[in-house]
Amino acid sequence: MKWIAVLGAIALSACSGPSEDEATYDRYLERIIAANNLRPLPTKPYEETPKFKLGQALFFDPILSGNRDISCATCHLVGAGLSDGLPASIGSGGVGLGTSRERPRDRPAQPRNSLDLWNRDNNSVKSMFWDGRAEVLDPVNRKFRTPLGDLLPEGFENLMAVQAIFPLTQADEMLGLPGDASPGGNPPAHAGLVNEIAASVVDLEEPYRTAAVLDHVVSRLIGTPDTPPSHWELEYRRLFEKAFPGTSPEEVSIVHVGNALAHFEEIAFATRDTPWDRYLEGDMTAIGLEAKRGAFLFFGRGRCAVCHGGPLFSDFEFHSIGARPFGAGYDGQGHDTGRFRVTRRPADKFKFRTPPLRNVTLTAPYFHNGSAKTLDEAIRQHADPLQYADKYAESGEPLLQIDEIDSVSPILLIRVELARREIDYLVAFLMALEDDGIDRLEGVVPLGVPSQLPIHSTSGAGDIRGH
Ligand code: HEC
Numbered sequence: 001m002k003w004i005a006v007l008g009a010i011a012l013s014a015c016s017g018p019s020e021d022e023a024t025y026d027r028y029l030e031r032i033i034a035a036n037n038l039r040p041l042p043t044k045p046y047e048e049t050p051k052f053k054l055g056q057a058l059f060f061d062p063i064l065s066g067n068r069d070i071s072c073a074t075c076h077l078v079g080a081g082l083s084d085g086l087p088a089s090i091g092s093g094g095v096g097l098g099t100s101r102e103r104p105r106d107r108p109a110q111p112r113n114s115l116d117l118w119n120r121d122n123n124s125v126k127s128m129f130w131d132g133r134a135e136v137l138d139p140v141n142r143k144f145r146t147p148l149g150d151l152l153p154e155g156f157e158n159l160m161a162v163q164a165i166f167p168l169t170q171a172d173e174m175l176g177l178p179g180d181a182s183p184g185g186n187p188p189a190h191a192g193l194v195n196e197i198a199a200s201v202v203d204l205e206e207p208y209r210t211a212a213v214l215d216h217v218v219s220r221l222i223g224t225p226d227t228p229p230s231h232w233e234l235e236y237r238r239l240f241e242k243a244f245p246g247t248s249p250e251e252v253s254i255v256h257v258g259n260a261l262a263h264f265e266e267i268a269f270a271t272r273d274t275p276w277d278r279y280l281e282g283d284m285t286a287i288g289l290e291a292k293r294g295a296f297l298f299f300g301r302g303r304c305a306v307c308h309g310g311p312l313f314s315d316f317e318f319h320s321i322g323a324r325p326f327g328a329g330y331d332g333q334g335h336d337t338g339r340f341r342v343t344r345r346p347a348d349k350f351k352f353r354t355p356p357l358r359n360v361t362l363t364a365p366y367f368h369n370g371s372a373k374t375l376d377e378a379i380r381q382h383a384d385p386l387q388y389a390d391k392y393a394e395s396g397e398p399l400l401q402i403d404e405i406d407s408v409s410p411i412l413l414i415r416v417e418l419a420r421r422e423i424d425y426l427v428a429f430l431m432a433l434e435d436d437g438i439d440r441l442e443g444v445v446p447l448g449v450p451s452q453l454p455i456h457s458t459s460g461a462g463d464i465r466g467h
């Protein structure tokens with residue numbers, strides 16, 4: 001009898017159809033999918049148009065940085081899921097790449113964890129950055145709110161294009177400091193040059209300083225009418241002309257730079273064909289039983305989808321999950337008031353924009369300050385959002401300030417116990433949101449950039465995974 005039962009079980013599990021348990025989950029999920037109106041993520045076809053090629057050059061070319069030493073790709077590394085593997089990114093002056101990148105002591109600390117760039121053209125993206133400081137006010141008439149206020153030029157095609165101009169203007173990201181010089185090891189045309197962009201704006205107040213930096217960056221790319229163009233200025237003039245036919249070099253502005261960068265990002269950094277999307281298309285075998293259990297928890301009892309809902313698994317609203325102070329923060333003690341820095345509303349203190357979760361498996365460490373090393377740790381923080389409320393820092397001070405404790409989302413204060421295996425199921429579900437991004441992205445790293453400066457892509461980053 002016993003043997004017959006065992007053989008029966010083997011036969012059942014070996015047959016091609018789902019086991020009864022799995023079929024039950026498929027039925028549960030069918031209802032969840034209908035109730036939440038979940039659909040596969042639409043993506044634009046991959047096409048290397050002239051605008052794509054210009055955006056690609058701009059994304060990888062350190063010529064956009066004050067010291068000619070850092071590009072967008074340095075902190076949004078192809079080999080680290082478009083993040084950089086560090087708790088907080090290290091800007092101009094940093095040495096090395098990925099987890100081995102170091103910040104010399106005289107450089108300002110950039111306080112935040114690098115966000116990834118997957119699918120940020122999606123209509124659900126209402127704001128950019130952990131604190132949402134670049135926002136869409138009116139998508140149809142392309143009205144945006146940013147730290148630049150009225151000085152934000154017209155003509156940006158979308159929020160990603162607007163966002164792209166800000167890293168260029170920050171001393172702790174791409175601008176560097178006045179008095180800096182470009183690395184001596186650069187190719188001769190770029191070695192040991194003063195940071196003329198940072199130096200020329202020292203006397204300006206915001207937002208005029210930012211606006212002036214942006215003008216200088218455009219001159220860096222295409223030159224000025226009174227000096228003979230360098231080899232890269234000629235090349236960029238040609239690329240802008242092809243990407244924006246009918247635009248003469250004199251007409252090129254930071255708006256074209258932003259629009260080209262955004263176009264490249266939207267085509268190159270789309271997640272394509274994840275197991276979860278295939279499951280939504282009706283392929284019941286695209287994800288395994290653990291991921292199905294995880295999906296059931298994610299949309300159900302775990303109530304993750306309350307905040308991580310929508311096509312990118314974010315509501316693009318602001319919440320606090322009680323993440324512990326970590327790293328430098330804005331005050332040097334690891335504290336970061338998040339959304340409050342933008343709105344100045346006390347109710348927004350310590351709140352951060354819900355991070356999207358597609359390809360989240362590739363972008364450890366987690367949270368706005370990189371304080372969670374693994375997905376496991378990140379999920380546990382949600383399950384026990386007050387775990388640091390009664391802990392002390394090395395200084396003897398309470399680890400969390402009173403209003404940090406008060407900020408924690410009421411949604412999470414209703415505790416839901418998650419068993420060890422349930423956290424594993426949730427991680428299995430998050431793994432089903434991963435596409436073959438890293439392998440595919442190797443194909444979008446150009447062989448060279450117009451400046452002929454070295455390209456930062458994967459070397460040194462290794463394969464950084466959060467599970
Ligand atoms: C020094 C590292 C660094 C560099 C260089 C850098 N970024 Fe970022 N990027 C970050 C960090 C850190 C954040 C999050 C900052 C915050 O929220 O305050 C971010 C945020 C973003 C976001 C917002 C994503 C979202 O979900 O809101 C986009 C888009 C982006 N960067 C694109 C770019 C582009 C394009 C460039 C080049 C022009 C660039 N970055 C250069 C580190 C960097």
Ligand code: HEC
Pocket residue numbers: 298302303304305306307308318319320321323352353354355356360363365366367368369375378379382409411412426
């Ligand atoms: C109240 C809204 C809310 C709920 C509910 C919620 N999250 Fe989050 N989640 C956030 C916010 C906000 C952050 C960023 C916190 C920070 O950086 O301080 C975050 C961060 C994360 C991260 C880290 C992502 C990254 O890129 O840093 C993961 C993973 C995650 N959540 C998964 C989950 C899972 C799984 C659940 C359900 C068990 C869940 N979340 C429930 C709001 C929420």
